[in-house]
Amino acid sequence: MNETIYRPGLEGIVAGQTSISSIADGLRYRGYPIEQLAQHSSFEEVAYLVLHGELPTQGQLDQFRNQIGQAMELPEEITATLRSIPPGVPMMDVMRTGASLLGHWDEQAQDISTEATLAKAVRLVARLPLVMCYRHRLRQGQQVVPPRKDQSLAYNILWMLRDQEPQPDHVRALDVTLILYVEHEFNASTFTARVVASTLSDLHSAVTAAIGALKGPLHGGANERVLDYLLKLRSPEEAAQWVGQALQRKERIMGFGHRVYRTGDPRAAILAPYCEQLAAQTGNQPMEAVAARIEQEVRQQKNIPPNVDYPAGRLYYYLGLAVDLYTPLFVISRTVGWSAHVLEQQAANRLIRPRARYVGAQPRDYVPLEQRRE
Numbered sequence: 501m502n503e504t505i506y507r508p509g510l511e512g513i514v515a516g517q518t519s520i521s522s523i524a525d526g527l528r529y530r531g532y533p534i535e536q537l538a539q540h541s542s543f544e545e546v547a548y549l550v551l552h553g554e555l556p557t558q559g560q561l562d563q564f565r566n567q568i569g570q571a572m573e574l575p576e577e578i579t580a581t582l583r584s585i586p587p588g589v590p591m592m593d594v595m596r597t598g599a600s601l602l603g604h605w606d607e608q609a610q611d612i613s614t615e616a617t618l619a620k621a622v623r624l625v626a627r628l629p630l631v632m633c634y635r636h637r638l639r640q641g642q643q644v645v646p647p648r649k650d651q652s653l654a655y656n657i658l659w660m661l662r663d664q665e666p667q668p669d670h671v672r673a674l675d676v677t678l679i680l681y682v683e684h685e686f687n688a689s690t691f692t693a694r695v696v697a698s699t700l701s702d703l704h705s706a707v708t709a710a711i712g713a714l715k716g717p718l719h720g721g722a723n724e725r726v727l728d729y730l731l732k733l734r735s736p737e738e739a740a741q742w743v744g745q746a747l748q749r750k751e752r753i754m755g756f757g758h759r760v761y762r763t764g765d766p767r768a769a770i771l772a773p774y775c776e777q778l779a780a781q782t783g784n785q786p787m788e789a790v791a792a793r794i795e796q797e798v799r800q801q802k803n804i805p806p807n808v809d810y811p812a813g814r815l816y817y818y819l820g821l822a823v824d825l826y827t828p829l830f831v832i833s834r835t836v837g838w839s840a841h842v843l844e845q846q847a848a849n850r851l852i853r854p855r856a857r858y859v860g861a862q863p864r865d866y867v868p869l870e871q872r873r874e
């Protein structure tokens with residue numbers, strides 16, 4: 501075996517081919533720069549692009565929106581399960597269970613044809629928001645709020661959580677975060693989804709596994725962890741002091757750094773103005789000032805720029821969303837990217853089965869139990 505190609509964390513290793521997104525020269529979905537998509541399109545339009553490979557025409561987009569709208573419903577049994585899950589269970593665990601449960605009520609669950617996988621992807625994208633919003637309402641002892649099928653996914657997330665007509669600028673800000681979270685090449689959760697798909701397993705299995713991978717704080721979980729420190733630091737001075745101490749203790753500051761983008765995550769730059777605007781509107785400028793100082797210090801002391809989770813976490817907080825919904829929102833959006841990768845893997849499948857460098861005990865013979873020393 502060629503030992504020279506071993507790298508911990510597979511850093512820099514090309515583990516497959518993709519035509520879905522590229523991150524070498526800024527982030528592009530299917531060739532389109534993320535900046536243009538975030539400025540001009542909607543989550544639904546981007547979801548269509550990522551799943552189908554081309555931007556939709558008006559007619560295709562209307563039909564796609566309609567498909568999502570029609571699929572926005574949950575079997576009563578799933579709502580009952582969401583009600584019965586113990587109160588303290590983390591929301592990401594509920595999302596993971598939800599993705600798996602949705603498969604039980606999907607007639608095409610075992611069908612791995614392209615057509616069925618595409619149809620299931622649309623249903624998952626339409627229904628995972630209901631899992632999140634219904635569970636959130638139920639755990640608070642509130643009635644669930646049914647979706648408005650003629651409205652966008654971003655609108656419905658705010659509507660179903662709050663039971664109030666959301667402001668258009670809030671819907672837009674949430675929509676932009678969803679666009680930015682849709683897809684990101686061979687990140688840990690997407691790679692997980694592809695590994696599952698490569699065994700010829702089904703989409704619900706791949707998405708369920710991917711949610712488990714996204715949960716970790718080194719991946720999607722970071723957007724929630726950002727609030728751990730932002731909520732406790734009261735002034736820019738306190739923030740500067742905290743950064744110095746945390747870095748001295750060799751702690752990782754959540755929301756900073758990236759395995760691939762060493763000079764800056766383009767998604768963070770896109771969200772920054774939305775954050776500023778929402779902070780001003782909702783009286784959260786003190787948190788923005790603390791965040792700005794932290795960014796300045798981390799850049800100065802470690803030369804590490806923020807990633808997308810740094811502004812996304814703040815933006816969700818300014819929208820008044822419960823902190824443990826931030827990574828589930830990432831799930832909802834990334835389900836599009838995972839599904840596109842499952843489709844791509846299925847289209848030219850080869851079982852993903854790498855090798856390991858063995859560093860364990862030397863070959864030895866079995867010792868009978870009675871001969872082993874305590």
Ligand SMILES: CC(C)(COP(=O)(O)OP(=O)(O)OC[C@H]1O[C@@H](n2cnc3c(N)ncnc32)[C@H](O)[C@@H]1OP(=O)(O)O)[C@@H](O)C(=O)NCCC(=O)NCCS
Nearest residue numbers: 717718719722751752753754755756757758759804807809
């Ligand atoms: C994303 C992440 C795992 C990528 O890490 P990686 O590719 O393994 O980075 P490395 O381990 O090569 O880091 C290089 C150096 O930067 C430091 N570093 C990287 N991210 C850091 C962070 N967020 N805070 C403090 N230091 C950080 C490392 O400690 C290391 O320092 P050293 O050379 O003094 O030991 C890492 O940046 C991280 O843990 N970030 C916080 C979690 C996060 O926001 N995740 C969301 C990613 S979108």
